[in-house]
Amino acid sequence: MKALVAIKRVLDYNVKARPNDQGTAVELANCKMSMNPFCEIAVEEAIRLKAKKAIDEIIVVSIGNEKSTEQLRSALALGADRAMLIQTDAKLSSLAVAKVLKQIAQKEGAQMVFLGKQSIDSDNNQTGQMLAALMDCAQFTFASEVNVNGDSVEVTREVDTGLETLKGGFPCVITTDLRLNEPRFAKLPDIMKAKKKPLDKTMLNEYEVSEASAVEILEVMAPSKRTAGVKVADVDELINKLKNEAKVIA
Template identity: 60%
Template structure:
């Protein structure tokens, strides 16, 4: 069984970001970049399936600038067998990314696609669902447990009221939640080996995917400074301040 794992290059989760001067985007100059944390969970799950003898090959794919090779090499150091970079410097919408991933999977014919439920930069939580819809594949989102049973998979999903267990036929798309696993750290020997693993580069044009802007960012602003709290003497005073000062109740 082949497993395809899309990964995204994002600003490291431990780095404090800043908005650029014209408030058009986050300024990423000189910031540490990393694999999106949810994508790391997806890579870990795919590698565990291979270690268990369930998967034969783990392929990681990224859509972005040439610098995204760094994150693909990291994923290969964690255990993926090879990488594919769809090189573009354009800022793409989730729908265009989903179309590109579908085009890649049409060539790879993976039986299972595992990807993070969302990226920590856009937080859209859309790509996995769109990919499944475009490809006509079964899907399970917010996975906290995954088991492969022959030609089907059983997935435990995180839902509002607790958890839900579903069974899907393969091929399928699964998006990962935080409780699915704990990603490993790449060891130095594996980092060295990853440099020799195959990494293919392609473009959106070669995949036959047209770039179309489905959304427009008007502006990006930093979160407002949190104001200090105050003590109130009674419930009536609290209600009065919520109504007249905070204006959160009518």
């Protein structure tokens, strides 16, 4: 069984994001870029399932410019078998990404598709759900545990009231949550071996997907700075400030 894992190149989560001088986007020049943390979890889960013999081959795919090969090589070093880069300089909508992934999943015959539940740059949390709808297959979002049993998969997911366990068949789309696993670090020998693993590159126009986005970013700005807190001597003073200064109680 093949597993397709989608990964995305994003600003490293340790870097403090700031708007560019024009206020039109986040400044990325000379900033460290990494694999989206939720995508790392997706890669790790596929690797663990392969170790359990539930998966035979892991294919990682990314949509972006040539620099995305860095993140694909990282995934290969972690344990993925093959990589695919769909080259484009455009920033695609979630729907466009889902349409590309659908075509790749069908072409490769992937029975399981893993995605991070969201990317830390746009935070849309849409692609996995859209992909499952386009493929007309089972979807398991916010997965915190995945178990493959023969011709079915059982997924425990986090919901507002606790945990929910779902069971379904293949093909399926799974979006990964933080508590699913702890991604491993690549070892130096594996990093060297990853350079010899296949990495195919194709252009976006081969997939007949529109680069146009229905969303327009009007302005990007840094969050306002929090004002300093104050100490109160007693409950009466606290109530007075909440009522007369903050005006959050009547």
